[in-house]
Amino acid sequence: MERTTLVLTAALFLLPLTGCAGSAEAGDGKNVTITIGYQSKTINTVTAGTLLRSLGYFERDLNALHDGHTYKVDWQDYATGAPITAQMTAGKIDIGSMGDFPLLLNAARGKQLGRPTHLVSVTGYNLRGGLNTVVTAPDSTLTSLKDLKGKKVSTSIGSAADGTLVRALQRVGIDPDKDISKLNQQPAVGASALSSGSVDALSQFVAWPGLLAYQDKAKALYDGAQLNLPTFHGVTAREDFARRHPAVLKAFLKAQAEATDYLNAHPVTAAEEVAQATGLPAEVVYLYNGARGIATFDPAVKPQLVSALKQDVSVLKAAKLTGDIDVDSFVDDQYVKKALGTSYTKWLTETPAPATSEVWAKGSDKTVSFKSARELLAYVAQHQDRIRGAYVPDATTGTLWFAEKAVWVTDGDQLLPFVTPATAQTYVTAHGGARIVSYREALGRAS
Known part of the structure; x- marks a missing residue:
């Protein structure tokens, strides 16, 4: 999806650099086409791709510019970040979204070809690496x-x-x-x-x-x-495009922020919309993009994410995919700061809320939260025929997971979920009397 293999990266990056005129300059001077590269099934980029497209916020904000141009948006859907980078460095895509490692390859390729790109905002992230x-x-x-x-x-x-x-x-x-x-x-x-x-x-x-x-x-x-190392997805823009059309980029980032607000305010509805557009089960989309999902969405380029990006360079160098990358010169949040104004500081300093246990009932556009995993299990045991999705955070990492797929541990009155057998066993070893139980037994104990 948003990441790429070595072979695919090499093949796509060897494409000839044809059509180098920026696509934003296409048209007769009055009619302008903005080309956006996105990945519909990379669901942690939806606020700059799938969801944003369905909401129509970017088109609306472009029409509100009243600068003498008539704008058209060309949304191009790709399976990975590599072809987006190839098209950007060929001047055919203006703005793209992808994961953190492809972003670094995007930075390296842009600099190599003398067509620099910049990380201008963030979409979905997890500060511990749970993606x-x-x-x-x-x-x-x-x-x-x-x-x-x-x-x-x-x-x-x-x-x-x-x-x-x-x-x-x-x-x-x-x-x-x-x-x-x-x-x-x-x-x-x-x-x-x-x-x-x-x-x-x-x-x-x-x-x-x-x-x-x-x-x-x-x-x-x-x-x-x-x-415990952040991973994230972000938005990259061609430097020449950003300089020639700052108002357009500002409109995109403003629209992205509005799509983020929409997702955060209507997580179930947003999950349904993304599922319909991608073919993914809505229950899976919600696991990652829900109210307390594995991913957190906000457009701020947080220092923790930039620091993680710098640490990622060594992995790409070891795989011989790139050399040194100047991350500081690649990151450019001036446009998103202008787009969001005073709210940018709020986004920048906001800490993601910890995940909570949630149940998504059939036919409901809202989820029900519980103070503990045990309370969720008790509810599920009484309403099994009405449950569409049940989600619980790992007792040690906080990563949300499907309740029926979690590894359960009983410890006194507690029923604790874990994503993996190893973390569950680590807890059991450290707590006398604790033991691993089946999901069925956990349901029985809770009820």
């Missing part, structure tokens, strides 16, 4: 990352999911280059490989882990939030 997950087959006997030694693992080299895999393996003493067999695959290919048994595990980014778990095609093996 990336390592999963394994539902019937797998693997219970922790240590079990991956000597195994086959699918990922997309050059993606944040690969970065999560590399860092996590190194923490448990496994050399990701020598101790595992890493297959460089697109997410859909890796998902098929996992289902067929040709790989033992899959490390991928939103929304693949949640989707596969929801479809009973995978179970979580490692929660990226255990790294």
Whole structure:
């Protein structure tokens, strides 16, 4: 989806640089076309893509400029960030959205070709890294990352999911280059490989882990939030376009902020709209984009995210995908500051609220929140036929997960959910009397 494989990156970046005139200058001088590159199924970029497009806010704000031009927006949907970067450096896309690692490749390619781009805003993020997950087959006997030694693992080299895999393996003493067999695959290919048994595990980014778990095609093996390192998605714009058309970029960022407000105010409705546009189950969209989902949405370029971006450079360099990248020169939040005015400071300093247990009832456009996972289980036990989705935060990382897919631990009166068996076992080992129980037993204890 938003990340790219090494092979695809190389192939797309070798495209000839034809049509170098900026697409925003297309037309007869009065009629202007703005070209936006987005990824419909990369659901943490929806406020700059799928949702924004459906809401029509950008077109509305362009029409309100009254600058003598008639604007048309050309929305171009891509499967990964690589073709967006190729088209941007060819002058054919003005604004694009993608994940953090592709953003770095975007920065590197733009500088290399003398056509610089800049990170101008953020879409969805998780300050602990929970957007990336390592999963394994539902019937797998693997219970922790240590079990991956000597195994086959699918990922997309050059993606944040690969970065999560590399860092996590190194923490448990496994050399990701020598101790595992890493297959460089697109997410859909890796998902098929996992289902067929040709790989033992899959490390991928939103929304693949949640989707596969929801479809009973995978179970979580490692929660990226255990790294406690931010991962995010953002908006990049061509420098020449931004300088020639600052009012247009300002209108886009203002519209993105409004789409963000809409998503945050109407999370269930927004999830339904994104699901309809992408074909993804709304329950999976809500897991990531919900009121207290794995992703937080705001357009501010937070210092924590910039710091994480700098740390990501070393992963790309180790994979020989890029050399040094000047992250500070790539980041440019002047346009989003102007677009949002005084509210930008609020976005910049706001801390994401911790996830809470939630139930989405069938036929409802709202969710019900609970103070504890035990209370949620008690409710689910009494209304099982009416539940569309039940979500609980991991007791240690806070990562939201499907209640029926979580690993449950009983500890006295507490019923605690965990995304993975390893984190659940770590808790049990540290707390005498605690033990892992099935979801069915957890429901019974709660009721």
